[in-house]
Amino acid sequence: MANSVPGSLELSVLLAVARLGEGSYGLTIRDDVSERTGHDYSVGAVYTTLQRLEEKRLVSSRISDPVPIRGGRSRREFKVTAAGDRALRDARRVAASVWAGVGANNRPEPAR
Amino acid sequence: MKPPRFAEVLLESLGAEASFLEPLLGDLAERFALRVERDGVGAARRWYYRESVRATPHLLGDWRRSLRAPDIRHLAGVMLSSFFFTMTLLFLAAELAAGAASAMEFSPRALSAPLLPALWVLIGVTCTVMGGYIAAWLDRRAPLVSAVALGLTWSCSATAIGGLTRGNGALAWYWVCAPVILAVGPIVGGVLRLRAVARTGGLR
Numbered sequence: 034m035a036n037s038v039p040g041s042l043e044l045s046v047l048l049a050v051a052r053l054g055e056g057s058y059g060l061t062i063r064d065d066v067s068e069r070t071g072h073d074y075s076v077g078a079v080y081t082t083l084q085r086l087e088e089k090r091l092v093s094s095r096i097s098d099p100v101p102i103r104g105g106r107s108r109r110e111f112k113v114t115a116a117g118d119r120a121l122r123d124a125r126r127v128a129a130s131v132w133a134g135v136g137a138n139n140r141p142e143p144a145r
Numbered sequence: 146m147k148p149p150r151f152a153e154v155l156l157e158s159l160g161a162e163a164s165f166l167e168p169l170l171g172d173l174a175e176r177f178a179l180r181v182e183r184d185g186v187g188a189a190r191r192w193y194y195r196e197s198v199r200a201t202p203h204l205l206g207d208w209r210r211s212l213r214a215p216d217i218r219h220l221a222g223v224m225l226s227s228f229f230f231t232m233t234l235l236f237l238a239a240e241l242a243a244g245a246a247s248a249m250e251f252s253p254r255a256l257s258a259p260l261l262p263a264l265w266v267l268i269g270v271t272c273t274v275m276g277g278y279i280a281a282w283l284d285r286r287a288p289l290v291s292a293v294a295l296g297l298t299w300s301c302s303a304t305a306i307g308g309l310t311r312g313n314g315a316l317a318w319y320w321v322c323a324p325v326i327l328a329v330g331p332i333v334g335g336v337l338r339l340r341a342v343a344r345t346g347g348l349r
Contacts, residue, residue: 059172075196076172077203080165084207102178104147106171109164 039091044124045070046082050092051113051121058097058108059083083111091117148177149190152197154343158335159201160208160287169200208287219284223291224298227280235272266322273299273330280331281338288342292335300328 039047049065050057057065063079066072086092097108113121136142153170161169173196180189246252273296280295281288307320 059168060176063172075199075203076169076176077200080169081203081206084165100171100175102175103171104174106167106174108171109168 039086039089039120039124042066042074042078042082043086043091046079047086047091047113047117047121050083050086050111051117055112056110057112058110062111086117087111089116090114091120146178146181146186146189148174148193151340151343152194154339155289155336156197156200156204158281158287158289158339159204160211160290161204162207162211165207166204169204173197173200205290208290216286220287220291220294223280223284224295226283227276227291227295230279231272231276234275235268262319265319266326269323269326270330273327274334274337277331277334277336278338279334281335288338289332289335292331292338296328296331299331300324303327 045066046062049062049069053061053065059076059079062083063074063076066079067074083092083094087094091114092111093114094109094111097110099105099107134142156170157166173193176196177189177193180192184192276295276299277292280291284291301324303320303323307323
């Protein structure tokens with residue numbers, strides 16, 4: 034199962050797909066991730082990450098109808114799978130666990 | 146307003162699978178259209194070329210991931226075919242030149258010292274550019290990859306031969322120039338082929 038654990042960019046992209054919902058595609062995902070992380074990712078980097086997530090079965094994709102503004106090309110729309118949902122819940126639980134006991138000033142939180 | 150066709154053909158020539166390439170090209174085209182409205186054509190074109198460069202390693206990565214044994218055999222076949230094609234053309238050109246020189250009672254030895262190396266460099270550049278053009282012409286899936294692979298193979302072979310024979314009496318400039326010309330020439334040839342493709346339509 035270690036292979037299905039998303040890495041840092043994978044987690045950001047998976048969260049973007051979850052946030053944007055069905056119909057999210059490369060550009061919208063890239064914009065969302067770039068805005069939130071402050072890093073200008075290329076569309077290629079986002080598609081490589083989405084491909085890895087799809088190989089891990091954390092997202093699935095479908096091809097839309099051709100869109101004129103895209104030169105008649107289709108969109109590849111992504112959505113989070115049940116396995117992706119589980120991976121996000123696990124990631125949230127692990128993040129909460131590893132941050133536990135660390136205060137806002139990055140010092141140990143006083144015991145209650 | 147459409148994105149620069151040459152840049153699109155360059156991206157198509159890197160051998161990525163359609164399922165990876167088509168949505169990516171569509172996304173770039175969609176954002177290009179928005180940028181034309183917002184920033185003007187020139188800025189949008191510059192943005193497109195910059196994004197194309199940034200997308201290149203990812204498209205090459207997809208090509209590498211999707212590489213199977215038949216693709217490797219195909220690539221080797223393209224490289225060998227373009228090598229023999231180029232050598233045949235070179236041989237025919239040399240025969241013609243020799244025939245013309247003998248008809249004019251001219252000996253290449255009569256050429257002055259700087260002219261003879263320049264002639265060799267010119268022949269080398271022409272042949273390698275032609276080789277790259279032929280490789281890109283023969284490979285419809287990943288033409289630029291074939292041209293680059295041909296250049297790297299030729300360049301590495303020349304370097305290895307130079308190293309093994311320790312120059313074999315040839316001048317130092319030759320062993321410096323040859324690998325560079327052999328590597329860059331086919332890439333230039335491949336790009337020239339893609340320019341021609343971009344003018345007439347596209348690869349896919």
